[in-house]
Amino acid sequence: MAEYAFRKINIDALEEDVLLPSDLYDPDPRGPDGVLSDAQAKSTEVRNLISRGDIPGALNAILTDPPYGEGVDEAKNLTKNALLLILNSTRASEIPAILKSLGQEQQDHLMAYIYKGMAAIGQGSDVTGSVLLNWHSQLTEVAGVGCIVRVMTDRRTL
Amino acid sequence: MSAPEVFQLSLGPLTGIAFSPDRSQVCVCPNSNEARIYTRNGDSWDLTDTLAEHDKLITAIAWGPNTNRIVTCSQDRNAYVWTQTEQGWKPALVILKINRAATSVKWSPAENKFAVGSGSRVIAICSFDEENNWWTARQIKKPLRSTVLSLDWHPNNYLVAAGTADGKVYVYSGYIKGLEAKPEANIWGDKLPTGHLLAEFRSPNGGWVHDVAFSPSGDALAFVAHDSSINIIYASGPNEPPAAHIVVKLPSLPFTSLTWTSESSIVAAGHDCQPILFSGSHEGWAISRSLDDPSSTAKPLTPTATGARAGGVGRLGNNEAFNMFKAADSKGQRGTPQPGATPTSAGLTPVGSDGLLLTVHQNTITHVEAYEWNQSGEVSKIFTAGRDGRLVVWSVTGGKGLTGRMAGLQV
Numbered sequence: 001m002a003e004y005a006f007r008k009i010n011i012d013a014l015e016e017d018v019l020l021p022s023d024l025y026d027p028d029p030r031g032p033d034g035v036l037s038d039a040q041a042k043s044t045e046v047r048n049l050i051s052r053g054d055i056p057g058a059l060n061a062i063l064t065d066p067p068y069g070e071g072v073d074e075a076k077n078l079t080k081n082a083l084l085l086i087l088n089s090t091r092a093s094e095i096p097a098i099l100k101s102l103g104q105e106q107q108d109h110l111m112a113y114i115y116k117g118m119a120a121i122g123q124g125s126d127v128t129g130s131v132l133l134n135w136h137s138q139l140t141e142v143a144g145v146g147c148i149v150r151v152m153t154d155r156r157t158l
Numbered sequence: 159m160s161a162p163e164v165f166q167l168s169l170g171p172l173t174g175i176a177f178s179p180d181r182s183q184v185c186v187c188p189n190s191n192e193a194r195i196y197t198r199n200g201d202s203w204d205l206t207d208t209l210a211e212h213d214k215l216i217t218a219i220a221w222g223p224n225t226n227r228i229v230t231c232s233q234d235r236n237a238y239v240w241t242q243t244e245q246g247w248k249p250a251l252v253i254l255k256i257n258r259a260a261t262s263v264k265w266s267p268a269e270n271k272f273a274v275g276s277g278s279r280v281i282a283i284c285s286f287d288e289e290n291n292w293w294t295a296r297q298i299k300k301p302l303r304s305t306v307l308s309l310d311w312h313p314n315n316y317l318v319a320a321g322t323a324d325g326k327v328y329v330y331s332g333y334i335k336g337l338e339a340k341p342e343a344n345i346w347g348d349k350l351p352t353g354h355l356l357a358e359f360r361s362p363n364g365g366w367v368h369d370v371a372f373s374p375s376g377d378a379l380a381f382v383a384h385d386s387s388i389n390i391i392y393a394s395g396p397n398e399p400p401a402a403h404i405v406v407k408l409p410s411l412p413f414t415s416l417t418w419t420s421e422s423s424i425v426a427a428g429h430d431c432q433p434i435l436f437s438g439s440h441e442g443w444a445i446s447r448s449l450d451d452p453s454s455t456a457k458p459l460t461p462t463a464t465g466a467r468a469g470g471v472g473r474l475g476n477n478e479a480f481n482m483f484k485a486a487d488s489k490g491q492r493g494t495p496q497p498g499a500t501p502t503s504a505g506l507t508p509v510g511s512d513g514l515l516l517t518v519h520q521n522t523i524t525h526v527e528a529y530e531w532n533q534s535g536e537v538s539k540i541f542t543a544g545r546d547g548r549l550v551v552w553s554v555t556g557g558k559g560l561t562g563r564m565a566g567l568q569v
Contacts, residue, residue: 017279019303019324025364104407108363144409146386153365153385 021070024155028069035067039075046082050089056098058086063106066113068156076158080120083113084127087135095135099142107143112151112158114139160553162449162518165203167196168547174219175525175543176228184549185209185228187216193230195247211238211249218262222269231260231274237284239272239293252293254282262308268315271334275306281320283332283352298330298353308369312376316341316350319379321367327381327389329357345377348396356396362387362405368414368428373421374535382413382426388436390424390443404443406436415526419537419554425449427523427542431515433552449540449552450517521545 012018028035042061049058062083067075090098102110117125117132139147168188175186184203187193191212196203214234221228228247231237235256238249254260258277265272271285274295279302282295304323311318311332318332331350333341340350347356361367365385372379380390386408394401413428419435423446427433432450436443514520523544529551530539538555 017301017303023303024324026360108407146408146410146412149412150363150365150385150387150407153383154363156364 021155025069028067028072030065032071032075035072036075038065039067039072039078043078043082046086050086055086055090055094056101059083059098059102059110060106062086063102063109063113066109066158068158079158080113080116083110084117084125087114087117087131088127092134095138096142099139104143107139108147108150108154109158111136111139111143111147112154115151116158162553163551164518165549166547167203167543167549170547171521171545172524172543172547172549174216174230175527175541175549176219176221177527177529177541178221179223179226181529185219185221186543186549187219187230188547189215191215191232191234193219193228207247209238209240209247209249212236214259217260220263220265220272222265225269227265227269229263229265229272231263233259235260235276237263237274237293250292252284252295254284254295255297256280256282258305261305264309264311264318266311266315266318266332267313268338270315270337271332273309273311273318273332275309275320277305279304279306281306281309281318281330283318283334285334285337296334296352298332300353301355302328307367308381310371312344312346312372313374314341314344314376317344317346317356317372317376319370319372319381321370321381321383323366325361325364325366325383325385327359327361327367327370327379328355329379330355343396345393345395357391357393357400359389359391359400359403361385361389362407365412368412369416371416371418371424373418375421378421380416380418380424382416382428384412386410386412388413388416388424388426388443390438392440402440404438406443406445408445414522414524415542417526417528417537417540419528419540423554425526425540425552425554427519427526429522431517431519431521431523431544433523433526433540433542435554449554518550519544519546519548 030038046058046062062079066079114132114136117127121129167186170189173187173189177184183195183197185193185195191214193209193216194205195207197206209230212232212234214232216230216232219230226242228240229237237252237254237260239252240247240249254274256276256278260274260276262275263272271283274282274284281298284293284295287294302322306320306322308321309318316331316333317329319327319329321327329346331352331354333350333352361383363385365383367381367383370381378390378392382388388406390404392401411429413426416424416426418424422437422439424436425433426436432448434448435446437446438444521544523542525543526540528537529541532538539551539553541549541551543549
């Protein structure tokens, strides 16, 4: 059995220039309060758009400047719930056309939310796995595996 | 378009590779602590020398085209400069003063110094010390916070660009006082003391930076990052924000290496296993084509990186085993299904019915470099090496015009 205890030593403990999580991305310029009020406004807007049947508009609105980073959990939750509501109320046949109308940045954000939705299954989330998997497969076809890689790499967690 | 030349140099990955000035020899590290020099013999390569001095994996090799010196760097925190003598290749010690692995090494264009990147968050600019007969390093530390993964020299021999594991790219002055004439102001900066930071950029989605490269003129800088992006930055002047920072996000897996073939074209390759040619200018950049050309092979090879297509999902979508289980599940069929026709989703590497990739490289490409230039100074051939142990020489120009066939000038 090889000696491996040394691998658990925190070699950065005595280092001054340690890389911090906050060095890895720029904070949201809107600030936590601005992000929250933005998320609330968008959540209401999305509900209105869904009731009028404008799914592409709703998805477009919610995927523009979503909240990211630390200290904005409430805004993140609001956005996630609004987004899952959109995913649930879309007919499967409409998905490809909707996805193609999104910008590349929005497709990346949507992929992140799909994974977030998958993580929430079984924790009181009202979205089912088959809905998410269907969106995931359709999105991968349109945006490619590069989209998944970007979600995994991005430190600005949604 | 002439078919690529393929050589299987090793069964395992090639971790470092560099060609001799006249392209008759190649120095590679077959994922070990030894570098091997092979000499070209017709269509094969014969082992002629072994450079054994490192005790751990060699991470990078550079061969100076004018001075015919090889520099190797390794995870053992050392670098050696190898000089050819009548008794074979002799190593000279480099005092790097780093406490983590060295990751990358590049000769400066004038070959009077070289830069070494390392895991100890420094870039060592090394020059020869006549008195002690060894190479000494001047370290660039600020504001590096993570491993330096890649380096490239500006053609003016003074500036060095570095890509790091925290997704940043820096441009520094690599000027060494006493070694060379004082640099003049250029488009990247006007004050150039050693280690002075001139510019800093970030990858769009925070992916770590695999490779950086200055354009032939040195006015533009390109880098590839792990967020499947290729970035091209045009400098505008000292202390000014860049004139343009162009980001191309790809539908395919990330690139790990890139090289400029002219002022308006780049070849990049990586986890997608095929070299892709990009072209563009200040206005924007786009994929031009894959060098792994479908029309030159009998197999239906499809460079899927170039766009979206309809069909199944996932890397398995075109895999025989996957299709077999799928048929058994949906139709109750057993036995071999029809060989998968074309790859399915956007950005997928095509897989043949035999399970092998339809690309020439069978695994991630880790090196892309210029191999041959034409009369106008543009790169006409490049070589790639990868984790499949293959070395491939590709023609970049060619296609329809005469330019490809006229290539004969070696630099």
